[in-house]
Amino acid sequence: xxxTNQDALGIIFPNSYDNQVPELVNERLMASIPFxxxxxxxxxxxxxMVNCGIDNVSVIVRKNYRSLMRHLGSGREWxxxxxxxxxxxxxxxxxxxxxxxxxxxxxxxxxLEFLKIQKEKYVIxxxxxxxANFDFNAMIDAHIANGADVSIAYKKEEIPYGFMNLQPxxxxxxxxxxxxGEDNNRVTKIKTNPKEYGPQNFSMNIYLIARExxxxxxxxxxxxxxxxxxxxxxxxxxxxxxxCGYEYTGYTARISDKNSYFNENMRLLQDENLNALFGRSxxxxxxxxxxxxxxxxxxxxxxxxxADGCVIEGEVENCVLFRGVKVGRGAVVKNCIxxxxxxIMSNVEMEYVITDKEVTISNxxxxxxxxxxxxxxPAYKQI
Amino acid sequence: MxxxxxxxxxxxxxxxxxYALTQKLAxxxxxxxxxxxxxxxxxxxCVNSGIDTVGILTQYQPxxxxxxxxxxxxxxxxxxxxxVHVLPPYQQAKGSNxxxxxxxxxxxxxxxxxxxxxxxxxxxxxxxxxxxDYNDFLQFHKEKGAEFSVAVMEVPWEEAxxxxxxxxxxxxxITEFQEKPKNPKSNLASMGIYIFNRDILEKYLxxxxxxxxxxxxxxxNIIPNLLRDGRxxxxxxxxxxxxxxxxxxxxxxxxxxxxxxxxxxxxxxxESWKIYSRNSGMTGHKIGSNAVVENSMxxxxxxxxxxxxxxxxxxxxxxxxxxxxxxxVVMGGSVIHAGATVKHCIVAENAEIxxxxxxxxxxxxxxxxVATVGxxxxxxxxxxxxPKAMVENDVKDGExxx
Numbered sequence: 079x080x081x082t083n084q085d086a087l088g089i090i091f092p093n094s095y096d097n098q099v100p101e102l103v104n105e106r107l108m109a110s111i112p113f114x115x116x117x118x119x120x121x122x123x124x125x126x127m128v129n130c131g132i133d134n135v136s137v138i139v140r141k142n143y144r145s146l147m148r149h150l151g152s153g154r155e156w157x158x159x160x161x162x163x164x165x166x167x168x169x170x171x172x173x174x175x176x177x178x179x180x181x182x183x184x185x186x187x188x189x190l191e192f193l194k195i196q197k198e199k200y201v202i203x204x205x206x207x208x209x210a211n212f213d214f215n216a217m218i219d220a221h222i223a224n225g226a227d228v229s230i231a232y233k234k235e236e237i238p239y240g241f242m243n244l245q246p247x248x249x250x251x252x253x254x255x256x257x258x259g260e261d262n263n264r265v266t267k268i269k270t271n272p273k274e275y276g277p278q279n280f281s282m283n284i285y286l287i288a289r290e291x292x293x294x295x296x297x298x299x300x301x302x303x304x305x306x307x308x309x310x311x312x313x314x315x316x317x318x319x320x321x322c323g324y325e326y327t328g329y330t331a332r333i334s335d336k337n338s339y340f341n342e343n344m345r346l347l348q349d350e351n352l353n354a355l356f357g358r359s360x361x362x363x364x365x366x367x368x369x370x371x372x373x374x375x376x377x378x379x380x381x382x383x384x385a386d387g388c389v390i391e392g393e394v395e396n397c398v399l400f401r402g403v404k405v406g407r408g409a410v411v412k413n414c415i416x417x418x419x420x421x422i423m424s425n426v427e428m429e430y431v432i433t434d435k436e437v438t439i440s441n442x443x444x445x446x447x448x449x450x451x452x453x454x455x456p457a458y459k460q461i
Numbered sequence: 462m463x464x465x466x467x468x469x470x471x472x473x474x475x476x477x478x479x480y481a482l483t484q485k486l487a488x489x490x491x492x493x494x495x496x497x498x499x500x501x502x503x504x505x506x507c508v509n510s511g512i513d514t515v516g517i518l519t520q521y522q523p524x525x526x527x528x529x530x531x532x533x534x535x536x537x538x539x540x541x542x543x544x545v546h547v548l549p550p551y552q553q554a555k556g557s558n559x560x561x562x563x564x565x566x567x568x569x570x571x572x573x574x575x576x577x578x579x580x581x582x583x584x585x586x587x588x589x590x591x592x593x594d595y596n597d598f599l600q601f602h603k604e605k606g607a608e609f610s611v612a613v614m615e616v617p618w619e620e621a622x623x624x625x626x627x628x629x630x631x632x633x634x635i636t637e638f639q640e641k642p643k644n645p646k647s648n649l650a651s652m653g654i655y656i657f658n659r660d661i662l663e664k665y666l667x668x669x670x671x672x673x674x675x676x677x678x679x680x681x682n683i684i685p686n687l688l689r690d691g692r693x694x695x696x697x698x699x700x701x702x703x704x705x706x707x708x709x710x711x712x713x714x715x716x717x718x719x720x721x722x723x724x725x726x727x728x729x730x731x732e733s734w735k736i737y738s739r740n741s742g743m744t745g746h747k748i749g750s751n752a753v754v755e756n757s758m759x760x761x762x763x764x765x766x767x768x769x770x771x772x773x774x775x776x777x778x779x780x781x782x783x784x785x786x787x788x789x790v791v792m793g794g795s796v797i798h799a800g801a802t803v804k805h806c807i808v809a810e811n812a813e814i815x816x817x818x819x820x821x822x823x824x825x826x827x828x829x830x831v832a833t834v835g836x837x838x839x840x841x842x843x844x845x846x847x848p849k850a851m852v853e854n855d856v857k858d859g860e861x862x863x
Binding site for chain 2: 114115116117154347349352356360361362365367369370371372373374375377378379380381382383384385386389398399400
């Protein structure tokens with residue numbers, strides 16, 4: 079048979095780490111946060127999956143998902159409008175857990191019956207707070223070569239500020255680092271919320287596991303009232319299950335707080351980063367049919383990334399502009415992220431500002447943040 | 462269920478006056494305006510006017526056009542009943558024919574029209590840049606009790622003899638038709654956009670097909686026959702922007718005009734009348750630290766490190782450091798290497814302009830050439846392409862073509 083369908087299905091948790099970026103998820107969830115001038119976070123994951131032949135993807139939403147539903151629609155832009163498989167959005171699953179993402183176990187338990195009747199051999203489980211042009215096929219190959227029961231993708235990197243300063247009383251999102259055995263392969267320990275400096279084997283929370291095994295483990299864990307996949311299922315079984323680390327060396331952007339959101343957008347203004355993220359295969363997103371961006375009058379633009387539909391009459395430097403942003407005459411905008419349909423009127427001066435969508439900054443206003451503390455303007459606000 | 466009106470778009474033209482640009486693709490598939498192709502205009506007009514059934518008649522080099530149209534989804538024309546259909550000539554039991562003329566192309570697809578049982582059929586041209594509400598046109602047609610209507614534009618009298626002209630009375634009733642006359646009696650030029658009552662269309666197409674001396678053309682045969690029989694024929698005045706982009710210079714000019722919607726009248730930035738197109742899927746465009754961009758239109762995937770002035774860049778164009786692009790139309794995927802100068806010209810898709818090469822020039826007194834570099838052509842380093850050149854093959858390093 080023609081190998082058109084990779085033998086894996088995808089499951090995405092779009093709400094994970096919502097609590098890390100309270101301003102950005104006011105109107106949405108982690109997966110639908112705008113990123114890199116014309117995308118949403120989830121576009122990278124969905125496109126990576128589709129580009130690897132994975133065309134059966136479930137998105138288990140929990141709350142605040144209107145914007146995600148609108149973004150995904152029927153999944154057509156990602157080629158996920160399929161008779162078999164395709165995009166499967168799973169609405170809120172249980173009444174008894176009030177908190178969002180109190181672990182993956184309940185979430186997965188709610189789709190056990192669905193999982194049982196799928197045909198794919200493997201399941202890829204992922205959060206949506208990491209942007210990467212991920213090659214899942216390479217991970218599947220490594221998984222098979224290692225004879226692994228579970229593979230966990232990790233990146234060698236420092237634990238970001240946003241996680242190091244996590245306040246356990248305010249969030250239920252956990253993060254993990256991996257200790258590997260002598261073969262640098264098998265996971266010997268999973269550390270939960272460690273506060274360690276220097277490069278760690280930092281889990282990307284992308285898991286690969288055989289479907290049958292996942293069903294078995296989840297059913298068992300659910301019966302025992304467990305909630306965390308890593309802490310309650312993987313950790314206690316590291317000796318009996320072959321859990322392997324899969325080091326990902328490609329470009330990643332991990333959103334851990336508002337500052338990292340700002341910095342990761344800005345990092346793409348360097349060509350080598352832009353090429354590293356987008357070079358491998360295309361990233362798809364919802365189409366808006368904007369016209370090309372217009373530069374008119376005395377516009378002056380330096381070192382910036384812009385999507386379609388913008389009209390630039392002012393000065394823009396070191397900025398990321400999403401679709402349909404207008405920058406008026408005499409305005410000077412530096413080091414800013416302006417989300418879709420932001421309007422900057424004449425003679426505005428802005429520095430280190432993130433505007434959410436459809437913000438209007440009226441004539442002559444001045445708005446300045448700092449490189450360590452960008453000002454955030456919520457959606458639809460008029461200043 | 463019958464449709465009130467369906468559209469048939471004539472898209473078979475070779476566009477031979479676009480030379481290098483139409484060697485491998487039909488004129489309606491020629492890229493336009495940064496992220497569109499010419500056919501996006503009639504298709505988007507149809508959808509925005511509420512027409513959901515469109516036949517596209519293709520004949521010349523249809524591959525790119527077919528692929529571009531696909532299932533019609535980008536125009537919202539993927540419908541269960543109706544939608545967009547590409548209609549090439551096909552073999553029939555009694556033999557097969559290429560489309561012999563515009564009228565014959567529709568004749569050969571009468572069964573397509575019959576399937577949707579419309580009251581009216583609008584015939585459109587696939588090679589014009591125009592934003593038009595066909596609904597207004599249909600209202601006019603109905604109010605006049607017309608059997609046939611044609612959209613007309615007032616043109617300057619001194620240019621009138623280049624067009625097919627409609628002579629009409631004070632009620633807009635057509636009394637005479639002049640095809641490119643020496644002595645024009647009217648300045649109402651036919652835009653090649655017609656609404657027919659379906660029964661009239663069928664009757665005259667069948668009659669025309671039976672005439673062995675006919676050239677099977679709407680302008681030459683059908684319209685004169687309708688006049689001969691005294692049919693109810695009306696001229697619908699259209700005042701908006703309309704441009705037949707049949708030549709290199711008119712194509713270039715139309716591209717320049719969309720950068721200046723305030724004076725040209727063609728506004729692509731109109732939320733209520735969007736022009737739809739198939740998306741490139743590329744990331745946002747990137748303006749480098751040393752780039753200068755002035756009065757230009759730039760779209761997804763572009764990387765600008767040079768100087769871009771009053772130009773339109775299509776998806777994925779790269780302008781390297783020290784390169785200058787002015788008054789130029791640079792189509793998708795083309796690369797302008799460092800130090801190159803590209804002026805007053807059209808660079809087609811996936812072309813490459815070498816380091817320090819010079820393509821075109823700003824017009825000197827009385828000169829008005831538009832240099833054209835064909836698709837996939839490589840202009841070598843330090844090569845020179847003259848201001849009127851039509852380049853269809855690679856130009857080697859240091860060589861020149863005039």
